[in-house]
Amino acid sequence: MRFPIDRLRAQLRLPFWHRADIEAEVQSHLAEACAELAQEGMEPAQAEATALERFGSLDGVGEALQAVHRDWSGGATVRQALRRAIRKTVRHVVLIVAYAALNLASFPVPFMAVLGLSSILPPAVTSFRVIGWAIGGVMLTGWGLWSILVAYAAVRAIGAGTLTGTLIGATAAVMVAALGSPHWHRAPWHYPPGTVRAYVAWWMLASIVAGSTVGGYLGARSLRKAAVESREPSAQDRGSA
Amino acid sequence: MYGYRIIKELSARSERHFQMKEGSLYPVLHQLEKDGLLTTEWQEQRGKPSRRYYHLTSKGRKELARAKGQFNAHVRAMRSVLEPGS
Numbered sequence: 001m002r003f004p005i006d007r008l009r010a011q012l013r014l015p016f017w018h019r020a021d022i023e024a025e026v027q028s029h030l031a032e033a034c035a036e037l038a039q040e041g042m043e044p045a046q047a048e049a050t051a052l053e054r055f056g057s058l059d060g061v062g063e064a065l066q067a068v069h070r071d072w073s074g075g076a077t078v079r080q081a082l083r084r085a086i087r088k089t090v091r092h093v094v095l096i097v098a099y100a101a102l103n104l105a106s107f108p109v110p111f112m113a114v115l116g117l118s119s120i121l122p123p124a125v126t127s128f129r130v131i132g133w134a135i136g137g138v139m140l141t142g143w144g145l146w147s148i149l150v151a152y153a154a155v156r157a158i159g160a161g162t163l164t165g166t167l168i169g170a171t172a173a174v175m176v177a178a179l180g181s182p183h184w185h186r187a188p189w190h191y192p193p194g195t196v197r198a199y200v201a202w203w204m205l206a207s208i209v210a211g212s213t214v215g216g217y218l219g220a221r222s223l224r225k226a227a228v229e230s231r232e233p234s235a236q237d238r239g240s241a
Numbered sequence: 242m243y244g245y246r247i248i249k250e251l252s253a254r255s256e257r258h259f260q261m262k263e264g265s266l267y268p269v270l271h272q273l274e275k276d277g278l279l280t281t282e283w284q285e286q287r288g289k290p291s292r293r294y295y296h297l298t299s300k301g302r303k304e305l306a307r308a309k310g311q312f313n314a315h316v317r318a319m320r321s322v323l324e325p326g327s
Contacts (some may be wrong), residue, residue: 022267025244029263035289056262064268073285097249171242 003030003052011062014069030055081133243292244270270295278304 005026012019030051037047055061191198242250247270248263273279278301283291297305 022271024291025267025293026264027294028243029245029267031290033263054263056264058264061264061267064265065271068268068271089313 001031001048003027003032003034003048005030005058007058008062010066011059011066013066014071018069026055070148243294244291249293271303277301 003026005023008026009019014022014213030048033051033054034044035049037045042050109132131141221229244266245268247261248261248266256321270279274295275299276279279295280298282296284294285291
């Protein structure tokens with residue numbers, strides 16, 4: 001049964017999908033009321049009229065709902081989405097330019113990692129801060145901070161547990177160390193001990209191992225925290241709504 | 242709980258003290274949802290229109306506890322004024 005709720009519809013200046021959602025809720029309410037009245041022995045036509053009467057002024061409810069959702073008028077949400085898309089595009093362009101400027105030999109890997117990070121981090125941690133940390137980390141502390149970020153992103157993307165995440169980070173670090181890096185030229189143990197180059201190479205290796213382990217742990221921990229926060233409310237909570 | 246059920250519960254628990262126009266509930270629910278105090282989900286019903294269920298969020302639970310505390314304090318204060326020495 002469809003109830004005549006044109007007067008409510010007329011008040012809603014919302015996108016059609018949003019309006020349909022509200023209309024469906026009102027129709028569902030009226031149908032439920034009508035069914036209950038019919039069960040009590042009321043004639044269908046009378047039940048329908050009574051349900052509508054009990055619901056109250058459709059104009060008034062429509063007006064109040066429009067006031068609640070007034071942000072929708074003029075497509076504010078669409079504008080917001082557009083702004084977000086533009087910001088994202090600008091961010092990626094800045095990333096490309098920044099990495100091109102740094103002229104890093106391993107450009108694609110860190111670029112993809114930062115891209116991943118910028119899409120998964122919570123809003124409070126802005127992407128530009130992450131870019132700043134990543135570039136600053138590379139330039140100031142060798143590969144340590146960078147490794148934290150990469151492992152963090154990887155573990156979050158994989159969805160690993162805390163222990164597994166830490167192990168993934170550590171394993172990745174060892175693999176990177178074993179395979180070497182275009183920046184190292186040679187593994188640290190190939191340099192004459194006590195030379196500056198050997199110290200720098202050992203520092204890089206140590207920072208990658210430590211950074212990846214910490215990053216893996218942090219990534220997994222943040223996932224666990226997010227899972228706890230997004231858990232469905234309990235039956236008791238549902239009862240109180 | 243869904244809108245119609247909330248109305249019925251409100252009426253039953255208040256022993257029909259709160260009798261309001263049913264439609265007036267929805268703007269309130271939508272505002273609470275917009276404020277992040279409630280979340281909603283549609284549930285299919287066999288042979289009946291779908292229902293939109295409302296659930297309290299963690300923010301909503303905190304706000305409810307705060308409002309309950311405020312209300313109880315208000316009631317205690319009023320009782321002290323109206324029934325001194327009770």
